[in-house]
Every structure is written in structure tokens, then in C-alpha cells.
Amino acid sequence: MAKANLVVGQSGGPTAVINNSLVGVIHQALAEDQIDGIYGMLHGIRGVMDENFVDLRRESAQTLEQLRTTPGSALGTVRYKVKPEDYDRLLDVFVKYDIRYFMYIGGNDSMDTVYQIGQVAKQRNFELHSIGVPKTIDNDLAQTDHSPGYGSAARFVAMAIRNSGYDTESMGADGPFKLMEIMGRNAGWLTAASALARESEYDPPHLIYLPERRISPEKLAADAEEVYREHGYCVVAVSEGIVDENGQPYASATGRTMRDAFGHEVKQGVVEAVAEIILAKTNIRARFDKPSYLQRSFIQLASPVDQEEAYRAGIEGVRHAVNGASGQMISFVREPGPEYAIRYELADLSQIANQEHTVSDEYINAAGNGVTQDFMDYVRPLIGPPLPSFARLAKHAVAKR
Amino acid sequence: MAKANLVVGQSGGPTAVINNSLVGVIHQALAEDQIDGIYGMLHGIRGVMDENFVDLRRESAQTLEQLRTTPGSALGTVRYKVKPEDYDRLLDVFVKYDIRYFMYIGGNDSMDTVYQIGQVAKQRNFELHSIGVPKTIDNDLAQTDHSPGYGSAARFVAMAIRNSGYDTESMGADGPFKLMEIMGRNAGWLTAASALARESEYDPPHLIYLPERRISPEKLAADAEEVYREHGYCVVAVSEGIVDENGQPYASATGRTMRDAFGHEVKQGVVEAVAEIILAKTNIRARFDKPSYLQRSFIQLASPVDQEEAYRAGIEGVRHAVNGASGQMISFVREPGPEYAIRYELADLSQIANQEHTVSDEYINAAGNGVTQDFMDYVRPLIGPPLPSFARLAKHAVAKR
Known part of the structure; x- marks a missing residue:
């Protein structure tokens, strides 16, 4: 193929x-003779x-670094859902x-866009190499071991739970319940990663609720009370997408719908609903953290493994496009063996677009x-080096006089 | 004085x-011949x-480190408010x-406890050296330039706003409003510190609302809309304690009181109330972060200046107690001159207890x-080294065809 231009874009929630x-993508495009202009889409x-x-x-090497x-x-970035009639215009x-x-860096919706535009190009007989570069803190893309963005968000969530957990432990009877609302509406990968905060089985998070398993308010409150009675405090990692025994979201299930002064229905937050349930059961007000967008932007706690893999995914995308690939996504395949290692392959977008891997x-x-040891083995390498350890006092009692 | 025992405790919200x-406290107590037992109160x-x-x-040097x-x-820690009848029992x-x-490490209430117990000891003619060691992320203790805990919380908040600000900037029209709820119910020091996130005057936070200034919902919404029109996005740092033009908390002011399905009044969060106000004005849903307890526990972003000063405050407390001081708090006095330096003095607890320095x-x-340059000069040295810088693309436009 003659020299041609490359365009790269970012889509969906940032990481x-x-x-x-x-x-x-830019570094590899700069290295490829077949690529003329390197364009970014705003x-x-x-x-x-x-x-x-x-x-x-025209961007400086320093800016890129x-x-x-x-x-x-x-x-x-953009949250626009491309309509069928848009594809001709795009082409x-x-x-x-x-x-x-x-080259499109994004999640499920974006992979659909890459796929569709590739199809239209084929129909119109225009040689286009469209490649998806995976990105999502939700880790819900199919056909890949994991997605860039997840490891760093996981590291942040684990650290946040460990920090907030020590804070809660020291509160004792004056604030024994702590809830943290964690992102991932339909997939609990990020919430599950909170388990990385534990150094011993008694450490927070004591309870982890994912959207993949229904949990009744009664069971949840009973779980929390039991942990509190046993440990003196209870830290709970709650996905924003948990549902009750009928599959109804906690955020809006009957009995927890909120109305403002005008009678308008207002969607209550998930941790607020859980706090209400715990209050009803124990008569203790639970405290909560909602780190929200900090989960996907806290670069200071990024996983070095994730940073490197995200970079490599961009490089591999361009390399494969120049080598003739199209309609595919860079897929992470974990090498077997005790040492963590990743192989970068291609996966068909038709198997990925609009799928949700829970x-x-x-x-x-x-x-x-809670989560299993298999999950811990899966997630641990993704966050990079172990979290820094904290200390507890030995607390040798002074004899009473 | 003959050898005697020392007791140290921690009180109020952790930092x-x-x-x-x-x-x-422990290190200095270990070095003082006059001190026999070194007790911690649970x-x-x-x-x-x-x-x-x-x-x-009996704690190991490694644990202490x-x-x-x-x-x-x-x-x-504890949130118990000591009652007058308790003091005799304590003594x-x-x-x-x-x-x-x-030695009592705490905020306003704790300083009152130290003061009162010292008074009772005097009445009963018991030689007691009671010293307060300041601690509060709210920075609302009187008679000191600032308090340990504040610098680290300030560094976290500034970093969180900068991170979440870059995330928001990239959302463009698909999510231009970001609110962050920041701790400090009556004093806006921590919310004000969010201004440290700025590298240029156009950077977030674009608006900063403190409890010290009334702000009507109308004015707040107009401010936010104006910033949005000018910059394309708007990041707002909101104290949890802001009040409207009538001095009513946003969290419960008329029109923003929430009721659950049973008709019980529920205190709505502050950023939720502000989001509602912005929605009514602009028809755009604002996003928000509530880092809550992460603000006081995120040791990974602690200010090294703050860490060292907190340590020194403990040392100075013991040193002064052994030298005969009592009924006083370690006070930070800023040395004049261009270089930041602190001198540790003593301040009378009677001037501090139950005061609130806003x-x-x-x-x-x-x-x-917003805040003034004078505030920036005040706060900048407290957070330690400058925050890491981020990059923006130069974005040279490609000529349209």
C-alpha cells in the first residue's frame, strides 16, 4: 500500500x-515508513x-513523555453512540x-464503532486498517485476559480501602461501619480488586458485593452485623451496580427511592441505600467514601505493569495495522507458568463489540x-508491586491496679 | 520531680x-530519664x-518506624465528649x-479535655503536666499557624482536584461539570487548599466555596454556567459546610430536603444539592466525587513537611512537659523571611479550647x-514539594480539506 495517513482517537471514560x-500509537506510527500524517481526532x-x-x-517528545x-x-473523549447513518459520513x-x-482506544461501544466502520469500508472497497486498542477500568471487554486501565484503578481501589480501613479500625465503637462505592455498573472486576487490600484474612474489606450476585438487604445487613460483632468494625466494598434478590438496583429499589421537596423521584446513591439498611438493623450510622472519578484518574497510584501494557497495546495496534490487520482488537493473552507474562494477539471485533465480560x-x-483465591491469583500481577505495608501496635496490656 | 509515668492518647478523627x-512522643519519652512507664490509652x-x-x-523500633x-x-480514637463529672474519675x-x-493528640474538643483535667489536677494539688499536641485536617485550631494533618490532607485534595480536573477536561460536552465535596464543616481551610491544583489561572478548580461565605444557589449556578461558557468545562471545590444566603446548610435547606419512602427526612449530601442546582440552571447533569475519609487517610500522598512537623510536635510536647510546662498546646509559629521555617512554642489552652479558627x-x-494570593503564600509550603506536572497536547490543527 502507498503511504497513507493514520488517525487515532480516545473514547468513553478516561483511565x-x-x-x-x-x-x-504515536511512537510506533513515527517509526513506520508506510504512515504519512499522524492525526489525532478531537x-x-x-x-x-x-x-x-x-x-x-508536531507534538514535542517531551510532551509525549x-x-x-x-x-x-x-x-x-466522547460518549456519542454512533448511529448507522453516521458510518457513510465517517468513511x-x-x-x-x-x-x-x-486506531481507536476505547471500550465496548468503541469496539463496535471500529467494527462497523471496517464493514462499511469493505462494502465500499476502501482499504482501511481499523484496529481497536482496549481500554476500560471496568475490565469488561471480552476476548482479552484483561484491559489496560483496570490494573491502575484496581491498585487505587485496594490502596483506598486499606487506607480507609485503618482509619475505620481506629474509630472503634464511634464509627465501626465503612462503605466504599466502587465503579462498574454491570461488572464487578474493580470492586473485587478491593480484596488486594488485605494482608491477613481479618483485614478489610470484610465484605465484597458485586453486581454478578444478587444480595437481599436482609442478608447484607446480617453479614455486616456479624462481621462487626466478630471484629469490632466492618469495611464493605460495594459495587455501584449491586442488585437485590429480585434483581432490582439498590439505588432505586422500592423502599429506597428518594423524593425531593417537589416530590420528584431522585436516584439515591448505592452506599446511601446500604447505609440505611445497616442503620435499620444495627442502629449505627455507617460512614462511606465515594471516590468516583478518582478511581480512573489517580495516576500517582498507577500500576507500572498497567502503564507499560497500555503503552505496548498502542504500539502493537499500529504494528498490526501496518502489517495488514483490520477489524480486530489487541488482545492480552496470559502466558502459562508461574511468572506473569503477557502475549499480545489479535481478536476479532465481531466477538467483542457490545459484549460484556462479567x-x-x-x-x-x-x-x-467475597472473592476466591483463583481471583486473587488472576488480579495480583496486574497492579504491579505489592502495596506498602502498614503497622499495628502490639498493644501489650498494662496490668490494672 | 521523681520519676513518673507518661500516658499518650489520640482523639477525634484520625489524620x-x-x-x-x-x-x-514515644521517641522523646524513651530519651527522658524522668519518665518511667510510657503508656498508651486505648x-x-x-x-x-x-x-x-x-x-x-514494649513496641519494637521497627513498628514505631x-x-x-x-x-x-x-x-x-474516640469521639466521646468528656462530661464535667468525668474529670474526677480521670484524675x-x-x-x-x-x-x-x-499527652493528648487531638483537635478542639481534645484541647478542652487537656485544659479541664489540668484544672482539676491543680484543685486537687496533684502535679500533672498535661500537654496538647495539635492534630486536625480542618486546620481550625486557634493560636497556631497551622495544625499537623492539614498539609497532607491539602496535598491529597489538590492532587485529587488536579487528577479529576484533567479527567473532566477531556469529557468536553459529555460531562463538563465536576464537583468535589471537601471536608471541614465550619472551616474552609481544606477546601481552599484545592487551589493548589492550579498551574495556570484557567486550571481547576474554577470555583471554590467555603463555609465562611454565604452563597445563594442562584449565584452559585450563575458562576458555574459562566465558567462553563468560558472554558468549556467547570470544576468546583465545595466545602461540606457551605450555607446559602440565609445561612442555611445546602445539605438540608428548604427545597433540597429529601424524604425516603417512609417519609423520613434524610439529609442530602452537599454536592448532590449543588448538582441539582446546576441541573436546573443548565440542564446538564454534574458529576461529583466524595473522597470523604480518603482525605484524612491517604498516606501515599502525605506532605513530607507535615509528616516531619507532626513528629516534631510529639517530641516538643514531651520535652516541654518534662521541663515543667502544663495546660498548654504545642503551637506552630512561622518564622519571618522568604524561606519557610517553623518555631515550636507553647500556647495557653484556655485560649484554644473550644475555639474555632476559620x-x-x-x-x-x-x-x-475563590482564594487570594495571600492564602496561596500561606498554604504552599505546607504541602511539601510541588505537585507533579501534567502535559497537554499542543493540538496543532490539521487544515480542513
Whole structure:
């Protein structure tokens, strides 16, 4: 193929390491003779529709290096769901700008976009190499061992639970219940990763609730009370997407719907609902943290493994596109053996687009309030070095007089 | 004075560095010949009432060193408000255990406890050296330049705003409003510190609301809309204690009171109320972060200045007690001159107990939605080294075809 232009975009929620994938794409594109212009689309696919491209060849090496430790999506991102009638327009733009390499860094929806646009290109007989570069803190992409962004969010969540757990432990009877609401509406991977906070089996989080297992308010309250009675405090990791025994979200299930002064129904937060349930059972007000967007932007706690893999995914994407691949996503395959290692392969987007990979059964404990050793073995290498250890006083009692 | 025992306790909300003060007390007590037993009270003053003491001489040097990077209050903390009738009982215990050095690490309420117990000791003619070691992320203690715990919480909040700000900036039209609820019910010091996130005047936080200035919902919404129109996004740092034009808390002001399905009044969160106000004005749903207890426990982002000062405050407390001081608190006095330096003095507890030092007028801008340069000069040295810088793409436009 003659020289042609490459365009790269970022889509969906940012992660702490998504700019590593962008920099990987740019670095590899700079190294490939077949690539002429290296364009960035501003705010994802919307930048293509509006022909808002920036020239990434003109960015300084220093900026690119610093982007590897900058959160957010440096090109701007988008949540626009591409409509069937948009694809012709998108391809028109690619034709007009001689864009034959399309690298899209994103999650499920974005992979669908990459797939669809590849199909339209085929129909119109336009040689386009469209490659998806996976990105999601939710870790819910199919056909890959895991996705860049997850390891860093997991490291942040584990550290946050360990920190907040020590704080809660010291409160004793004056604040024994702590809840943390963790992202992932349909997939509990990130909530499950909170288990990495534990150094012993008595450490927080004592309970972990994922969207994959229904949990009745009664059972949840009983679980929490039991832990409190046993340990004197109880730290709970709660997915934002947990559902009750009828499959109803906690955030809006009957009895927990909130109304403002005008009578409008307001969606109550999940931890607020759980706190209400614990209050009703124990007469103790639970405290909670909602780190929300800090989970996907806390670059200071990024996993070095994740940073490097996100970068590599960008590099591999360009390499494969130039070698003729299209309609595929960079897929992480874990090498067998005791040492953690990843092989980068390609997976068909038709198997990925709009799929949702939730937490597997063998990773959730029988009681539905924790994770298994298999899950720990899966997740541990992804967050990089062990979390820093904390100390507890030995507390040798002074004899009473 | 003959050799006597020392007791140390921790009180109120933990901070990321409160264990540094504990270790400072222990290290200095170990060095003082006049001190015999070094006791820790479990869960603050409650440990005295219940005679729950631990022998801190038996803790290993390694544990003490590791406690300097461990959040929470290692001895356990307490929120119990001591009643007048308790003081005789407390002194009885001190007499029984020959405790003549009383070091209490805490905030306003705790300083009152130290003061009162000192008064009772005087009345009963018992030689007691009671010293307060300041601690509070709220920074609301009087008679001191600042308090240990504040610098680290300030560093966390600034970093969190910078991280979440880059995330928000990249969302563009798909999520332009970000609110962060910051601790400090009556004093806005910590919320004000969010301004440290800025590298340029256009950077987040664009608006800062403190409890010290009333702000009407109308003005707040107009402020936010104006920033959004000018910059394309708007990041707001909101104290949990902001009040409207009538002095009513946002969390419960009329029109924003929430009721659950049983009709019970539920206190709505502050950022939820602000989000509602912005939605009504702009028809855009604001996103928010509530890092809550992470603000006081995120040791990984502690200020090294704060860690060292918290440790020194513990050391100075014991030194002064052994030298005969009592009924006083370790006070931080800033040395004049261009280089930041602190001198440790003593301040009378009668001037501190139950006082609340709020943000001074000259630190708040005229519009009541930001801080002044004077405040920046005050706060900058407290968080230690500058925050790590991030990069933005230069975004050279590709000519349209």
C-alpha cells in the first residue's frame, strides 16, 4: 500500500493510563515508513464527523513523555453512540483525508464503532486498517485476559480501602461501619480488586458485593452485623451496580427511592441505600467514601505493569495495522507458568463489540460476599508491586491496679 | 520531680500523619530519664476511664518506624465528649497509676479535655503536666499557624482536584461539570487548599466555596454556567459546610430536603444539592466525587513537611512537659523571611479550647468563590514539594480539506 495517513482517537471514560496507549500509537506510527500524517481526532468519533484533526507529528517528545503520567484523555473523549447513518459520513471523511489507518482506544461501544466502520469500508472497497486498542477500568471487554486501565484503578481501589480501613479500625465503637462505592455498573472486576487490600484474612474489606450476585438487604445487613460483632468494625466494598434478590438496583429499589421537596423521584446513591439498611438493623450510622472519578484518574497510584501494557497495546495496534490487520482488537493473552507474562494477539471485533465480560463464577465465593483465591491469583500481577505495608501496635496490656 | 509515668492518647478523627505525633512522643519519652512507664490509652480518654493502657516501651523500633507511614490512629480514637463529672474519675486513675505526664493528640474538643483535667489536677494539688499536641485536617485550631494533618490532607485534595480536573477536561460536552465535596464543616481551610491544583489561572478548580461565605444557589449556578461558557468545562471545590444566603446548610435547606419512602427526612449530601442546582440552571447533569475519609487517610500522598512537623510536635510536647510546662498546646509559629521555617512554642489552652479558627477574610476573594494570593503564600509550603506536572497536547490543527 502507498503511504497513507493514520488517525487515532480516545473514547468513553478516561483511565489513568489511556494516554500511554495514545503515546504508544504515536511512537510506533513515527517509526513506520508506510504512515504519512499522524492525526489525532478531537473528542473521539465526533472529531471525525466535524473534521477536527490535530497534527500529532508536531507534538514535542517531551510532551509525549509527560503524557505517560497524565490522567484524562489528552485528545478529548466522547460518549456519542454512533448511529448507522453516521458510518457513510465517517468513511467519506477518511476517504477525503486519505486516512487508511484507524486506531481507536476505547471500550465496548468503541469496539463496535471500529467494527462497523471496517464493514462499511469493505462494502465500499476502501482499504482501511481499523484496529481497536482496549481500554476500560471496568475490565469488561471480552476476548482479552484483561484491559489496560483496570490494573491502575484496581491498585487505587485496594490502596483506598486499606487506607480507609485503618482509619475505620481506629474509630472503634464511634464509627465501626465503612462503605466504599466502587465503579462498574454491570461488572464487578474493580470492586473485587478491593480484596488486594488485605494482608491477613481479618483485614478489610470484610465484605465484597458485586453486581454478578444478587444480595437481599436482609442478608447484607446480617453479614455486616456479624462481621462487626466478630471484629469490632466492618469495611464493605460495594459495587455501584449491586442488585437485590429480585434483581432490582439498590439505588432505586422500592423502599429506597428518594423524593425531593417537589416530590420528584431522585436516584439515591448505592452506599446511601446500604447505609440505611445497616442503620435499620444495627442502629449505627455507617460512614462511606465515594471516590468516583478518582478511581480512573489517580495516576500517582498507577500500576507500572498497567502503564507499560497500555503503552505496548498502542504500539502493537499500529504494528498490526501496518502489517495488514483490520477489524480486530489487541488482545492480552496470559502466558502459562508461574511468572506473569503477557502475549499480545489479535481478536476479532465481531466477538467483542457490545459484549460484556462479567466476573466469572469461579472468582466469587459461595456466600456471594467475597472473592476466591483463583481471583486473587488472576488480579495480583496486574497492579504491579505489592502495596506498602502498614503497622499495628502490639498493644501489650498494662496490668490494672 | 521523681520519676513518673507518661500516658499518650489520640482523639477525634484520625489524620494521615497522626501516628507521627504518637511516635514523636514515644521517641522523646524513651530519651527522658524522668519518665518511667510510657503508656498508651486505648481509644483516647475512654481508655483512661476504663484503665485500658498498653505498654509502649514494649513496641519494637521497627513498628514505631512503620507507624510513621501508617494512617489511622494506632492507639484507637474516640469521639466521646468528656462530661464535667468525668474529670474526677480521670484524675483518680492518673493518681492510681502515678501518671504525671499526659499527652493528648487531638483537635478542639481534645484541647478542652487537656485544659479541664489540668484544672482539676491543680484543685486537687496533684502535679500533672498535661500537654496538647495539635492534630486536625480542618486546620481550625486557634493560636497556631497551622495544625499537623492539614498539609497532607491539602496535598491529597489538590492532587485529587488536579487528577479529576484533567479527567473532566477531556469529557468536553459529555460531562463538563465536576464537583468535589471537601471536608471541614465550619472551616474552609481544606477546601481552599484545592487551589493548589492550579498551574495556570484557567486550571481547576474554577470555583471554590467555603463555609465562611454565604452563597445563594442562584449565584452559585450563575458562576458555574459562566465558567462553563468560558472554558468549556467547570470544576468546583465545595466545602461540606457551605450555607446559602440565609445561612442555611445546602445539605438540608428548604427545597433540597429529601424524604425516603417512609417519609423520613434524610439529609442530602452537599454536592448532590449543588448538582441539582446546576441541573436546573443548565440542564446538564454534574458529576461529583466524595473522597470523604480518603482525605484524612491517604498516606501515599502525605506532605513530607507535615509528616516531619507532626513528629516534631510529639517530641516538643514531651520535652516541654518534662521541663515543667502544663495546660498548654504545642503551637506552630512561622518564622519571618522568604524561606519557610517553623518555631515550636507553647500556647495557653484556655485560649484554644473550644475555639474555632476559620479562614481569614484576607484569604477569600471578593466574589466569595475563590482564594487570594495571600492564602496561596500561606498554604504552599505546607504541602511539601510541588505537585507533579501534567502535559497537554499542543493540538496543532490539521487544515480542513
